[in-house]
Amino acid sequence: MSTSAEGTEPLRIGVLGAARITALSLVEPARLTGHRLVAVAARSPERAAAFAAEHGIERVLDSYRAVIEDPEVEAVYNPLPNAHHGHWNLAVATAGKHVLAEKPAAANADEMHAVAEAVRAAGVVWLEGFHYPYHPLFLRVRQIIASGGIGEVRHVDAPLWMPSPPDDDPRWSADLAGGSTMDLGCYSISCLRPLGEYAGGEPTLVDASATERDGHPGVDERLALEVEYPSGATGSGGSDMAYEGRNFQLTVTGSRGSIECPMFAVPSEDDTLVWRRTGSDAVVEHLGRRTSYTYQLEAFAAAVREGSPVVTDLDFSVATMTMIDRAYRLAGMEPRRAAS
Numbered sequence: 457m458s459t460s461a462e463g464t465e466p467l468r469i470g471v472l473g474a475a476r477i478t479a480l481s482l483v484e485p486a487r488l489t490g491h492r493l494v495a496v497a498a499r500s501p502e503r504a505a506a507f508a509a510e511h512g513i514e515r516v517l518d519s520y521r522a523v524i525e526d527p528e529v530e531a532v533y534n535p536l537p538n539a540h541h542g543h544w545n546l547a548v549a550t551a552g553k554h555v556l557a558e559k560p561a562a563a564n565a566d567e568m569h570a571v572a573e574a575v576r577a578a579g580v581v582w583l584e585g586f587h588y589p590y591h592p593l594f595l596r597v598r599q600i601i602a603s604g605g606i607g608e609v610r611h612v613d614a615p616l617w618m619p620s621p622p623d624d625d626p627r628w629s630a631d632l633a634g635g636s637t638m639d640l641g642c643y644s645i646s647c648l649r650p651l652g653e654y655a656g657g658e659p660t661l662v663d664a665s666a667t668e669r670d671g672h673p674g675v676d677e678r679l680a681l682e683v684e685y686p687s688g689a690t691g692s693g694g695s696d697m698a699y700e701g702r703n704f705q706l707t708v709t710g711s712r713g714s715i716e717c718p719m720f721a722v723p724s725e726d727d728t729l730v731w732r733r734t735g736s737d738a739v740v741e742h743l744g745r746r747t748s749y750t751y752q753l754e755a756f757a758a759a760v761r762e763g764s765p766v767v768t769d770l771d772f773s774v775a776t777m778t779m780i781d782r783a784y785r786l787a788g789m790e791p792r793r794a795a796s
Contacts, residue, residue, distance in 0.1 A: 467491040467757050469556070470529035472520045472544055473536045474498040474507035477558070481585065482533050483511045485753040497523045520544060524551045531581070531760060534558055537626055538633035539795040542567035549574040554581040554760050556753075560642045560780065561773045563633040563794040568777040572770045581759045583752070584768040586646045586776075590751035593723040593743040597708065597715055600731060601654045606710030607734075609655045612691040613707045614647040616640040616721060617699035620677075627697070628672045633792035635669075635676040637780060641695030643721045645779050647706060648683055648691045650767070656686030661779065664694070666787035674790060681783050694783075723748055 469486065471478060471493060486493055493513040497520050498504035504516045517523050524532055524547055531554035534544050542562035548555045555575065561584045562568035575582045588594050601609060618640065621627050627634045637645075652659050662684050669677040677698050683691040706720035713733040719726035724747040731739040758764040781791040 464757070464761050467760060468494045468528055468530045470494060470523040470526060470532045470553075471496040471513065472523060472532060472534045474500075474503050475535040475558075477535050478507075478533070479511060480747070481535065481558070481587070481749045482556075482753065485747065485750040487512075488750055489753055489757070491753065491757060494528050495523045495526050521547070524548055524553060530554060531556060531756070537629075537795075538638050538792065539563050539631065541633075542571050542794050546571045546574045549578045549580055549582075552578055552580060554756075556583055556585065556756055557773075558585045559646070560584075560638055560777060562777055564791040565774070565778045565781045567794050568774050572774055575770055581756070581766075582770050582773070583756045583759065583766045584773045584776075585749075585752065586643065586768045586772075587748040587752040588643070588647075588721050588723060589650070589767040590755050591723045591743070591746075591748035592751075593717060593727055593729060593748075594720065596729055596741065596743055597706070597717060597720075598651075598654075600715055601651070601708060601710070605731065605733065606708065606714055607712030609651070609685075609687070609689045609708060609710050611689060611707075611709045612648055612651050612655075612693075613705075613709075614644045614691070614693040614720070615695070615703055615705070616643050616693070617696040617701070617703040619700065619702070620698040623671065628669055628675055630672060630674050630793075631795070633794070634672075635679075635792065636695040636697035637666075637676055637679045637783060638792060639695070640697055641676075641679050641681075641693070641783070642776065642780055644681075644693035644695060645783065646768075646772075646776050647720065648693055649776060649779065650772075651691075651708065652685050655689040658775070659683035659685050659691055661782050661786055664783045664786035666784075666789050668789075669698075676784075676787070676789060679783060679787055679789075681786075
């Protein structure tokens with residue numbers, strides 16, 4: 457087992473809830489990097505106890521508030537349902553604890569602005585869990601584009617399509633701020649936005665269309681979107697959470713070549729990058745199967761311990777949530793609501 461950087465004290469992390477994603481997004485990365493999971497609470501004490509026993513979390517507390525206020529906890533991971541992200545992220549920041557926020561970090565842009573104000577006032581570290589930008593695969597994409605390896609960027613395509621979860625899955629719940637955009641499409645938007653650095657700046661949404669989930673009014677099953685960059689380059693993406701297979705491929709097309717990453721959002725499953733240059737054979741690179749969540753936790757720890765910058769910071773979160781709301785409105789749907 458590797459440990460946290462030599463001479464660096466491990467982070468002491470509290471966990472809100474017993475979400476399944478935590479095993480992948482935090483438990484295993486903490487084990488690999490030597491950080492401590494010191495406390496957890498869930499709606500059911502029995503579930504919290506079982507979760508702690510299974511994953512080696514040191515203590516079980518009786519409420520989310522108790523985790524946040526525990527003096528040993530210095531940072532909190534929040535993987536609660538979407539509708540509860542903003543409220544508890546704000547509570548964590550207000551308590552003076554660092555925030556590792558599962559994406560999307562709030563239900564809507566208004567709530568995200570309120571969270572951002574609290575985080576800035578508290579002066580704590582904030583990282584939103586769009587994990588793939590921390591992996592060498594995405595870093596390599598950016599490096600190739602920045603070096604002129606595909607010429608001028610002409611088009612970015614970043615769809616996320618997957619088979620449908622069961623109809624009673626929380627991701628279809630309007631009350632929990634569900635929908636395909638909140639689960640998958642937010643990744644697409646989070647990718648289209650920063651790649652604007654190589655196409656003149658932030659993209660502008662020019663079109664969006666959505667399909668509502670049968671039996672779930674106001675909840676999007678699919679949402680496709682198109683953007684335009686200041687340079688004139690275009691982009692496309694969005695999400696489909698009722699697809700027959702999976703398509704998480706990022707394709708960046710330039711004036712002198714292209715880059716393709718079959719699983720850009722989950723590089724631990726496929727770390728392939730195909731770089732095609734006009735007049736040359738394709739170059740296939742593999743950037744490593746170490747999980748992007750592990751790189752993300754290392755970035756979070758470096759921000760807390762050393763003041764290092766993170767990619768998915770507050771400005772990133774506000775801009776991404778703002779575009780999510782705009783996509784919903786452009787597609788004729790309402791942005792998600794926070795839990796009352």
